[in-house]
Amino acid sequence: xxxxxxxxxxxxxxxxxxxxxxxxxxxxxxxxxxxxxxxxxxxxxxxxxxxxxxxxxxxxxxxxxxxxxxxxxxxxxxxxxxxxxxxxxxxxxxxxxxxxxxxxxxxxxxxxxxxxxxxxxxxxxxxxxxxxxxxxxxxxxxxxxxxxxxxxxxxxx
Ligand code: 4NP
Numbered sequence: 001x002x003x004x005x006x007x008x009x010x011x012x013x014x015x016x017x018x019x020x021x022x023x024x025x026x027x028x029x030x031x032x033x034x035x036x037x038x039x040x041x042x043x044x045x046x047x048x049x050x051x052x053x054x055x056x057x058x059x060x061x062x063x064x065x066x067x068x069x070x071x072x073x074x075x076x077x078x079x080x081x082x083x084x085x086x087x088x089x090x091x092x093x094x095x096x097x098x099x100x101x102x103x104x105x106x107x108x109x110x111x112x113x114x115x116x117x118x119x120x121x122x123x124x125x126x127x128x129x130x131x132x133x134x135x136x137x138x139x140x141x142x143x144x145x146x147x148x149x150x151x152x153x154x155x156x157x
Pocket of ligand 1: 010013014016047129131
């Protein structure tokens with residue numbers, strides 16, 4: 001039975017949140033606790049809906065045996081019912097999620113947080129958007145997500 005449900009959210013759902021989703025899935029798989037979790041990712045924007053994750057992020061993740069297979073989708077009202085935790089990558093995503101919830105008058109139980117709240121090794125308060133930068137930005141995003149995503153899992157298990 002699924003007892004926890006986690007939705008990772010960024011802007012486009014092609015770089016940061018699909019990576020966070022894949023990292024989380026890899027960790028819970030390794031721990032043998034995957035059956036307890038529903039895990040997904042979404043974007044606040046709709047530009048990339050239906051697309052695979054950015055090839056630069058998939059390649060950077062492949063090097064760490066992290067398999068990103070999700071297709072981009074936009075966050076929707078059902079997500080606020082379906083997920084216990086909605087985890088934003090940066091302040092702007094966080095604000096957009098909160099605004100969406102208010103705009104749609106959703107009274108839900110989902111806990112909306114920023115993933116960097118759970119960091120321990122990196123001081124970054126936000127997961128930086130790697131989309132317009134070089135390849136090293138994708139590696140850096142994976143470094144900080146491996147830290148904060150595992151910190152999040154520790155906080156709920
Ligand atoms: P993500 O990165 O929010 O981590 O998926 C971005 C992807 C696309 C764009 C911006 C950020 N864009 O402007 O198209």
